[in-house]
Amino acid sequence: MAYQLADFPFLTTLLLCCIAGLLAILATPAKHTQAIKIVSAVFSGLTLVISIYLFIAYDQQAGGYQFVERVAWIPALGIAYFNGVDGFALPMLLLTGIVFFTAVLTCWEMELRVKEFFALVFLLVTGVFGLFMSLDLFFIFVWFDVSLFPMYLLIAIWGSTRKEYGAMKLTLYLLAGSALILPAIVYLVVHSGAMTFDLLVLMEGDRFTPAQQRIAFFLLYIGFGILAGVFPFHTWSPVGHVAAPTAVSMIHAGVLMKIGAFGILRVGIFLCPEGWQYWAPLMAVLATCGIVYGTFVGLNQTDLKYVIGYSSVAHMGIVGLGLSTMTIDGLNGAVFQMFAHGIMTALFFSSVGYIYDRTHTKAIAELGGLSRIMPRATTFFILAALTGIGVPCLASFWGELVVFMSCVRVYPVAGALAIGALAVGALFMLRVVQKTCYGPPLKKFAGLKDITAALAVPRIILASVIVLLGLFPGLLFDMINTATMQLIGLR
Amino acid sequence: MSILTLLFYAIALLIVVATAMAVTRRNMVHAVLYLVLSFFGTAMLFYLLGAPFLAALEIIIYAGAIMVLFLFLIMMIRLKTLPGMFFPVGQLLPAILISAGFLVVSSVMVGRNPAGWAPMPAAQASPLAFGVYLFQTHWLAVEIASMLLLVALVGAYVLGRRVRGPSADAREEAP
Amino acid sequence: MQPATPLPNSLIVTAAALLLPLLAFGVIMLATRSRHRLSAAISIGAAGLSLLAAVYLLVQHWQMQAPLIFQAVWMVSGQMTIPIGILLDPISLSMFAVVAAISFLVQVYSLGYMAGDPGFGCYYGCMSLFAWAMLTLTVSSSLLQIYIFWELVGLASYLLIGFWFDKFSASEAGKKAFVMTRTGDVAFLLGLVLLWLQLGTLDIPVLTNPATVGAQLSPGMITLTALLIFGGIVGKSAQFPLLTWLPDAMEGPTPVSALLHSATMVAAGVYLFSRLFGFFSLSPTAMAVCLTIGTISMLLASTMAMVARDIKQVWAYSTISQLGFMLMGLGAGSLFAGAFHLITHAGFKALLFLCADVFIHHCGTNDMFEIGRQGGRRLKSAVVCTIIGAGALSGLPPLSGFFSKEMILGHLLDSGHPVAFLAAAVGAFLTTYYSFRLIFIILFPRDSGDAPPPESHDGHHHAGSEWPMTTVLWCLAGVTVVLGFFQTPLHDFLARAGTGFQAATPAHHSWLPVAACLLAAVAILQAWFEYGRKKARQIGWVEQIPFLADLFGQRWYLDRLYRYLLDTLVYRGVSRLFTANDRRVIDGALDGLGRSTIGLGRVIDWVHGGMIQYRLMIMVAAVIGLILFIGWGG
């Protein structure tokens, strides 16, 4: 596939922004917490600005890979520092930028080990950005692991409920995933007939026999799928989300879970289309299970964050369903849903985080009447819940709609079940909203303050993105469409 | 069957019986004494097999020095309660099995060597010849062995020294 | 689509009429939420301008020959193009005008009703959202667009029903309304997607064109999709079996109920049916189902209304039954009868609810007996308006309901569904009976005498001024009185709806109006006999049969059944099963994996550590193995 090298290495600049932020945080003395927060905000803001610029500057008419940078690293093994973005990667970069910036702003009031916290978050995000922009299998794997391992510390040190358990569970799961991905990548490279990790070279021609593709795709699907919360490998997700601190939950549910789906797309579907075709029914079944299952299990949860964790399982199920349809619309919807879910769940976790900070409880039974006490904070919460239900004019509606439309065509039963889960999904979200926000205001929460303007900023950003995309889904769909058309057209 | 052969079997029987008795005694002093008997038998065996110098060393070092060291220790520590003789069956059984297994395996392996079944002629290595041979061929090894013994001496001293620490004192005072 | 000549002007007006409420919603929610008067002014201004636009459009296009369509591509994804647009034809125009008028009037009315409420600004914001969603729904050009705004209507009603969310019952009712209508919407969405897959488009003119649809779809598929879409209508219009949310929705502010019941939420369902009438009429099965569901709902709701004591509940049940009536009309094959009844019903039902609100406002209670005792009859304008509204509801000439009801009855008679006709007659009888039962209870209170004077005003919202409320009442009453006489012009207008409209006017049964009037008179007499006359004990005949009273009072136990099903099947059944599966099986398996790893580690640790002799044993065993290996192997 032809590409043109970029005049200016924007992508590397984006990565360098993260690394520079990390170094700047490390250079700042730990006691100046305010300075550390400002530095973090500035650098994360820079990444946001760059990712927005990239999104706008991408030439949608031309399509393909743009802003490409390539430096050979280990020529003998065919490993190169090879970055480039297309219509799949750009929304993800933008999502990461938004969630990263807002997550940093969300923990403006944090006090415990601020320096280490932000340093680890920057490290994590570096890996995420790297993965989304990399076109080299080796680097994809490296970035994948870079983004995983800070997670353990972030949860185990700054977390809450059963944090050690959650952190350990999450880490083990994800490492198990990475243990499947590496053999798959090596397998592909070894059988490619060309000693290279270059994704674009590997994509050319029919390098792999269908049998090889099936093996590799299965490994990649399970390996990345664990991170994407594919049923039945999802149980780390609620536990991990509950244990994680707010900002980490936001990044984790908002971005890290997308890495999983993106990995399936970028490595699995790009390299093994035949394997994709072979396993697509399985993907559809697991995704449908995830949707139905996440929704029903979420109904019975008593912890606010568990509820969101299970809703994430259901929503990522929709993404998986979209990927399994093997149609342009399905892929479009899946990627859109990835973006929408990232923003929505970030808003969700930041609102819940605020509620938890103030009330010191996440137990649904102990909450109530918050709408009277903190109307602004709960407005964000309710907005996120409505997005989760799939109310039109809010972002995730479009993703769900397009996925369902393509799914009913390919897998009518799965589509019908997934649509049916919508009704239960409404019950499940509204139940939580009712129990926490509505009802008479409780005396024990009477003195609590509503969200301040400074803390509202990240939530407002997230909420406006949700509404903007809800009203003008074309902004994102046009971008994704360029990549899907090329991918499906190629086959 | 010569007299030497008969002597060999008699000595072998003595060694085996004495060792077996030593291994199975509850009282450690008895065990040591049976072992001394076994070592005397071994010394005789060495003489029979043409190593008179080694026979002497066996008595001096094994039966004399080492066994006496054991006796010293046994008397020194004055156990209040003698530990159980053997382990429970759970451990005794594997131990017996492994020992018996070793016996069987080694016997079979030994038996597989046809050259070993021919009776050997008697011979004698005189202490002089042995000494010359040892110091000509293995002088370095002998020096190293002496260094080893020196290290053992120092090590034993260091280990056996009473630790002069607060906790050790406390333990001594309040038994 | 080729834009027709007069389009640009109409388009701008329509777009403005649609966007103004959205703008109002945005401005109120973002900026002026805490400034009550300003918010109300913005919202009412937007609604008023929309109304003006609607009137302008109606006048402009009164003589329209072909529907006007404007469509723009909103989103493209692969082979899928999602358009958004405006479809102006007689059906949408008339509904547009009705919605704009009712929402304007209700908003004006709310000025008095909601005055002093802390959420005043927010209330007007939600009202604007509601108006926007419903207005856009009426002029939507594609089914998908209808679905989108259909959901938004549901959202707005969720917010408004649960407006006083301090009360548990209010938030519960909001949730119930949303979830139950959502259940129907699942079917709707499924039908819509199927339809899209078959046709490749969801434009309403295509869907309602029998030639194209019949050519591209098999009859079975038409029936299937029609039934699925009808599922959405059942949910939205609170028809059997999804009817129990509507009575609960009374927990919201009463003007919201007025809006919800007359022109927006529940009307959306029937509107959708009339919108897709051409499509539905292709499937006789769907029409028969529609007729059956309408009949069942009508009868069920009427019986429930006969024993209700809550004045709002009575009107809520009557809404269900009237919607069932409309569906019967539509199912019998007459678009005009259904649509006409929808329009007249919008007027008089809003009137009835607002009157009920005046009573509640003054007496501080929802119980009609209590209202009577507290001297509800002294509220002259409310009483007169209620009588007008109830008269229309009962189909008394010359009020609007008389004409529309008589149309439907006529069609039922013509269409050869004698059972349905009889049921409709019974329903009409019951309707008249319970309406006048309510009126007589309020007019002739028993064991009162020393009721506190109505001036005491101990209702909880008394800060507002009275004039907006009474003005609105009289406006609506006026509409109710005169609307019936516009039957013929309206019919001519709607007849121009083009495709899918069956212009067949029913054969005039001259005896039918007389019979209907007689039936109503009998019902009134019975109500009078039981509740009105001096010696009446005010216990209806139904209440004297405990079984029936219980059955009707408990809403035929539908609510209980749903609650039971929800609790046992969803919460205790599937959800708990899945949760247990998650904890025990999946997590258990993985934790077991973890534990067995640790156990294996222990075993290896035991081999490597612990007592010296174990290590020795292992070592010796290994040596023996080594000997064997070398001895035999080598």
Add this chain to the structure above:
Amino acid sequence: MIVPLNHILLLSGLLFSLGMFCTLARRNLIMMLLGIEIMLNAAAVAFVGASLHWQQMEGQAIVIFILAVAATEVTIGLAAILVVYRRTDSVDPDMDAALWEKGGSR
């Protein structure tokens, strides 16, 4: 003519097994050490027999070193047992870590 080498080796094997049994099965550190001595002795017997068999003095020289190693091992071993005994009041090899900790400073 005395005996075949194999008879000596069998004797040695028997002795070794007895020593091994003593080491593995006795619940007493001292006796374990004793068992090791028996095994070393068994090895010495085998070497002497082999020396006779091949008419080489190499085997006898090895026995000298075995003696040296045995002496060393016994010295250090007994000293160590003494330390263990002082810490734990026991010569039972079946000690858990807690018993060791009781002794305090290490």
